[in-house]
Amino acid sequence: MASTETGTGAEAAGTTDDPADGPAADAATGAPAAESALAGEAPAGKAPATTKPDGAQPDRSGGDLAGLEAGLDALDTKVSDRQPWLRALTAKAVPPLVAVALVLGLWQLAYHFELKDHYLLPSPVDVARSLQDKWLEGTLLDYVWTSVSRGALGFLASVAIGTPLGLLVARVKPVRAAIGPILSGLQSLPSVAWVPAAIIWFGLSDATIYAVVLLGAVPSIANGLVAGVDQISPLYLRAGRTIGARGLTGVRHILLPAALPGYLAGLKQGWAFSWRSLMAAELIVNAADLGTGLGQLLEQGRELQDMSWVLSAILLILIVGIGIELLIFAPLERRVLRSRGLLVKS
Amino acid sequence: MTTTTLSKPGSRPSAPADAGGAAAPYAARIDHVSKSFGRPGAQQHVLDDISIDVAPGEFVCLLGASGCGKSTLLNLVAGLDGPSAGRIETPGGRPALMFQEHALFPWLTAGRNIELALRLRGVPRAERRGEAERLLELVRLKGAYGKRVHELSGGMRQRVAMARALAQDSQLLLMDEPFAALDAITRDVLHDELTRIWRDANGSASGSGGLSVLFVTHNVREAVRLAERVVLLSSRPGRIAREWTVDIPHPRRIEDAAVADLSVEITEQLRGEIRRHGQH
Structure with missing residues (x-):
């Protein structure tokens, strides 16, 4: 039927125009100034030209609408493709491996041309042998475990303290005014500066080590959470309140999940600070009954003037730090960001 | 004199029958x-x-x-x-309130967004899934339960937002x-x-x-x-x-x-x- 044809045709043309396109676009298509009554010119006189007032119209509330909607949905849905995991792994793993090989090569060259005496600059092989000796003695894993367990315990304690602290600072204005600046300031204080104070308070004990770790990690975890909360779109809080998430329910269902990306970044930094502080503490707090961690191992190497030993200890500290970041924090962060569509493939 | 009467602030509109909706x-x-x-x-x-x-x-x-x-x-x-x-x-x-922005929570799937509204309304856990599916079907998004917000188009997001608003049963x-x-x-x-x-x-x-x-x-x-x-x-x-x-x-x-x-x-x-x- 002619009138119906005209109607639907005009509708398609008219509705394609964005209101922002204004009068020019409307005039060009000759369609009624649908949607743009404010932006467009006076639509008077246009209506009779295109549509019959009481012409027969298909009721679009039935299957027709469903079909139109399904079409729109299909057209708008993004297709995401995933790389095959093997290729993705190679693309990620090869560059750092090349970089490591390059460093080892330069090191070997420096050793070869004897830039320093061999006892000052051992070769990579010497360091590897030193590591192997400790491994064969069966003590290597003990050292690593001692440090990692201390680091993990200190980190978890820092999370337990830093999280409520961060929430308080983020949500309670007087608290923020009072300790917010101090908290950010503490982040720039190297935690090794706490070691002398902690030794005077607690002596050469585990308590000293944990005190230093906490003082290093708590501020960065709390600050991360504060930053995470600050970055929450007010829209989520408003939407949360309208569906009834107020008070603690709101914190649990809206505030914390919304702040998670920033919080995770804070946790990651908190771990780095824990590990650093732990090494600083272990280097200085050296007592026979404390158990030997990697920091103490490093210090023993220095006392023996054994450069291979020292370098292998440094290497271990580095490997543990990178390993925890790669195995725990990186996948966690990637997962959170990807699920929110925040991870953009370049 | 300023009088603000908000209907029972803090109370859940879980029992619309006694809320006086029919009488008012x-x-x-x-x-x-x-x-x-x-x-x-x-x-x-x-x-x-x-x-x-x-x-x-x-x-x-x-x-x-x-x-x-x-x-x-x-x-x-x-x-x-x-x-x-x-x-x-x-x-x-x-x-219930709907905004120009969909305001769906990106850390939840479409279905979970609706379930959160149901949960805060006091719907028992066992009924939430079915009710969320029903509401998605109402806005003609039957298969979207497990979809993340960023995977949906603008129109689909607003329909999920509409379903979430309807989930409040206001x-x-x-x-x-x-x-x-x-x-x-x-x-x-x-x-x-x-x-x-x-x-x-x-x-x-x-x-x-x-x-x-x-x-x-x-x-x-x-x-x-x-x-x-x-x-x-x-x-x-x-x-x-x-x-x-x-x-x-x-x-x-x-x-x-x-x-x-x-x-x-x-x-x-x-x-x-x-x-x-x-x-x-």
């Missing part, structure tokens, strides 16, 4: 409401003596140019803010330019969708207490196409300038001549309101 002659009563911001002395009057009753099952559009305070008024009705003077009553419980749905950010074709489809849902909710077949809609827009055609009553607000301060009853039968189309004619009339009036501000 209105789903929302905005009674001589004024709102100003700023310090005393340097106050900005945003709303001035607004009175609107939304009848149960009625669809009312609030229309106005920028600065007429229509979003402010909606926030007051939603209970997100309190009026400076006057009273607002929503006997059907806490109203008798009053407040909509703050919910389709303004969508492209025209999608918006047109969602107009149909909203009309269908609203009419079904108030039809004899539905056992629910009906659904009233208070819809804010600056788009005249949208208002005429959707509403039973269009209320035009003037700007700075927002006052009721005029009201129209729209008795164009459904189904309406955006290109209908009747819709166009009334739109022309309302637009003329709206232009007059805007022009007044340039004459100082």
Whole structure:
């Protein structure tokens, strides 16, 4: 039927125009100034030209609408493709491996041309042998475990303290005014500066080590959470309140999940600070009954003037730090960001 | 004397039967409401003596140019803010609210977004999944339960947002330019969708207490196409300038001549309101 044809045709043309396109676009298509009554010119006189007032119209509330909607949905849905995991792994793993090989090569060259005496600059092989000796003695894993367990315990304690602290600072204005600046300031204080104070308070004990770790990690975890909360779109809080998430329910269902990306970044930094502080503490707090961690191992190497030993200890500290970041924090962060569509493939 | 009556703040509208929805002659009563911001002395009057009753099952559009305070008024009705003077009553419980932005939580799937609203309403765990699926089906997004928000198109997000608003099972749905950010074709489809849902909710077949809609827009055609009553607000301060009853039968189309004619009339009036501000 002619009138119906005209109607639907005009509708398609008219509705394609964005209101922002204004009068020019409307005039060009000759369609009624649908949607743009404010932006467009006076639509008077246009209506009779295109549509019959009481012409027969298909009721679009039935299957027709469903079909139109399904079409729109299909057209708008993004297709995401995933790389095959093997290729993705190679693309990620090869560059750092090349970089490591390059460093080892330069090191070997420096050793070869004897830039320093061999006892000052051992070769990579010497360091590897030193590591192997400790491994064969069966003590290597003990050292690593001692440090990692201390680091993990200190980190978890820092999370337990830093999280409520961060929430308080983020949500309670007087608290923020009072300790917010101090908290950010503490982040720039190297935690090794706490070691002398902690030794005077607690002596050469585990308590000293944990005190230093906490003082290093708590501020960065709390600050991360504060930053995470600050970055929450007010829209989520408003939407949360309208569906009834107020008070603690709101914190649990809206505030914390919304702040998670920033919080995770804070946790990651908190771990780095824990590990650093732990090494600083272990280097200085050296007592026979404390158990030997990697920091103490490093210090023993220095006392023996054994450069291979020292370098292998440094290497271990580095490997543990990178390993925890790669195995725990990186996948966690990637997962959170990807699920929110925040991870953009370049 | 400032009186603010928000229907039972903090209480859950989980039992609409005893909320008095059937007895009250209105789903929302905005009674001589004024709102100003700023310090005393340097106050900005945003709303001035607004009175609107939304009848149960009625669809009312609030229309106005920028600065007429229509979003402010909606926030007051939603209970997100309190009026400076006057009273607002929503006997059907806490109203549901939809924004121009979908405001879905990106850390939850589409289905979980709806389930969160159900959970906060007090729906037992065992019933939530089924109810969420039903609501998704209502907005014709049957397969979208496990989809993340960023995987959905703009129109689909607004439909999930609509499902989440409906999950509150409120008798009053407040909509703050919910389709303004969508492209025209999608918006047109969602107009149909909203009309269908609203009419079904108030039809004899539905056992629910009906659904009233208070819809804010600056788009005249949208208002005429959707509403039973269009209320035009003037700007700075927002006052009721005029009201129209729209008795164009459904189904309406955006290109209908009747819709166009009334739109022309309302637009003329709206232009007059805007022009007044340039004459100082």
